[in-house]
Amino acid sequence: MKDPLQRRKFISKLSAGMAASVLTPSAVVHPFNINSSGRKLALKGGKAIFPSTKIGIDWPYVDDKVVDSVVETTKSRIWSRIQSRDGKVPTFEKVFADLIGAKHSVGTGSGTQALSTAVLALGIGPGDEVITSPYSDFGTISSILTARALPVLADLDPQSFQLNPDEVEKKINKNTKAIMPVHISGLPADMGRIMDLARKHNLNVIEDACQAHLASYQGQPLGLIGDLGCFSFQASKAIACGEGGAVVGNDEALMDECYTVQNRGSSRQGKNETIGPKYRMNEFEGAVLMGQISGARERFEKRDQNANFLNQHLKEINGLTPQKQYKGTENGGYYRYALSYEEDNFDGVSRTAFLKAVNAEGVPFSSYIRNGFHREPWVDHILGLKGYQTMFSKERLEKYKADMKMPNCDIVTDKTHISLWGSGLLLGSQEEMQGIVDAVTKVYENRDQLKDL
Numbered sequence: 049m050k051d052p053l054q055r056r057k058f059i060s061k062l063s064a065g066m067a068a069s070v071l072t073p074s075a076v077v078h079p080f081n082i083n084s085s086g087r088k089l090a091l092k093g094g095k096a097i098f099p100s101t102k103i104g105i106d107w108p109y110v111d112d113k114v115v116d117s118v119v120e121t122t123k124s125r126i127w128s129r130i131q132s133r134d135g136k137v138p139t140f141e142k143v144f145a146d147l148i149g150a151k152h153s154v155g156t157g158s159g160t161q162a163l164s165t166a167v168l169a170l171g172i173g174p175g176d177e178v179i180t181s182p183y184s185d186f187g188t189i190s191s192i193l194t195a196r197a198l199p200v201l202a203d204l205d206p207q208s209f210q211l212n213p214d215e216v217e218k219k220i221n222k223n224t225k226a227i228m229p230v231h232i233s234g235l236p237a238d239m240g241r242i243m244d245l246a247r248k249h250n251l252n253v254i255e256d257a258c259q260a261h262l263a264s265y266q267g268q269p270l271g272l273i274g275d276l277g278c279f280s281f282q283a284s285k286a287i288a289c290g291e292g293g294a295v296v297g298n299d300e301a302l303m304d305e306c307y308t309v310q311n312r313g314s315s316r317q318g319k320n321e322t323i324g325p326k327y328r329m330n331e332f333e334g335a336v337l338m339g340q341i342s343g344a345r346e347r348f349e350k351r352d353q354n355a356n357f358l359n360q361h362l363k364e365i366n367g368l369t370p371q372k373q374y375k376g377t378e379n380g381g382y383y384r385y386a387l388s389y390e391e392d393n394f395d396g397v398s399r400t401a402f403l404k405a406v407n408a409e410g411v412p413f414s415s416y417i418r419n420g421f422h423r424e425p426w427v428d429h430i431l432g433l434k435g436y437q438t439m440f441s442k443e444r445l446e447k448y449k450a451d452m453k454m455p456n457c458d459i460v461t462d463k464t465h466i467s468l469w470g471s472g473l474l475l476g477s478q479e480e481m482q483g484i485v486d487a488v489t490k491v492y493e494n495r496d497q498l499k500d501l
């Protein structure tokens with residue numbers, strides 16, 4: 049622990065928590081071994097804190113409402129959104145917009161398609177550049193590449209795993225059209241500074257809020273701070289239908305353009321107006337979403353509460369620092385619950401050894417993204433394409449490749465980031481959250497057993 053007084057306070061709080069839990073009926077049968085796991089690490093043959101149980105609830109979320117909604121759609125024979133204005137997809141678009149606090153929302157077949165819709169609706173295409181993070185799902189830059197624009201990566205703030213606005217500013221040039229911040233883990237990127245940059249250089253902002261359902265920053269919902277915000281409903285997400293997505297925004301004309309783009313160029317009035325892929329969300333996806341949307345706010349609040357509990361306790365352990373939150377952060381979507389691991393402050397125990405030890409205790413922390421985008425082969429692929437060679441000068445492409453150095457992202461992927469899936473796990477009970485804290489504390493206190501790993 050960082051200081052002995054804090055540590056004593058922490059331990060007395062733990063004991064008080066355990067004593068209180070004995071009074072509750074659910075605490076009589078512990079699903080896990082909070083206090084009886086002994087000091088021998090499970091990795092070394094000791095008793096694990098969570099011997100066999102999963103933490104939290106199974107994900108994606110299913111209940112009778114979800115099943116009934118899908119059955120209803122099946123029987124209705126309304127399977128495509130264009131068959132009815134009151135079908136599941138158009139209804140979900142209204143309900144989701146209300147939930148987020150947006151004036152408009154347009155459903156798509158995935159988060160990647162939502163981002164692609166936003167890029168195309170803003171008129172971004174060949175010869176244009178969009179600045180984004182190297183630390184995300186490949187869907188982020190896929191949306192820029194499929195428009196045949198150039199995704200320009202800027203390095204991270206290693207404490208927040210988010211785009212560093214200072215690095216963004218260095219990458220702005222006359223071809224730059226937009227910034228695409230990624231709210232990684234569901235926590236807000238440094239939006240105050242990103243919006244200042246966008247205003248100063250007259251750039252659009254597309255928020256990749258694929259992990260950030262219902263989170264907010266300075267009184268504004270994520271997804272509505274920039275020009276357009278994009279969400280994913282892929283199976284692991286906090287609101288999930290297998291594959292699905294949505295664009296949100298307050299500008300009616302721009303949102304109409306999003307509708308037209310994702311409807312393969314045909315407007316709401318049925319006119320074939322522009323170029324667009326067919327990205328329509330189908331009615332079965334809408335049915336799953338309509339079935340689970342009513343509990344989404346409560347689940348979000350529970351995740352936020354549990355993440356705050358973990359932050360409060362895990363920050364007291366030497367070598368662990370919760371994901372940095374920028375001033376103005378009100379709450380997070382917590383698709384992942386993330387921390388930085390500092391090997392030196394864990395007496396030299398490597399991140400790999402720490403992960404093996406906490407995993408053996410039953411807590412599924414992992415290092416998440418293995419490589420920043422700059423270390424993946426697509427870079428050489430696009431530089432070899434005739435289209436990119438025609439659109440950008442040889443000097444520009446050479447500089448582009450030379451600038452693909454992201455030392456802070458490398459530190460995050462190779463050394464410091466550790467996180468848990470949030471969607472189902474952070475819906476666990478108070479006792480389970482306490483079990484996570486106990487498992488990490490046990491590993492910290494017995495770190496000498498990990499020296500040989």
Ligand SMILES: Cc1ncc(COP(=O)(O)O)c(C=O)c1O
Pocket residue numbers: 158159160161184185187188230231232256258259279280281282291292293
């Ligand atoms: C930050 C981020 N951006 C984009 C995407 C792409 O979303 P989808 O998988 O729905 O296409 C994801 C999904 O994992 C994501 O986490």
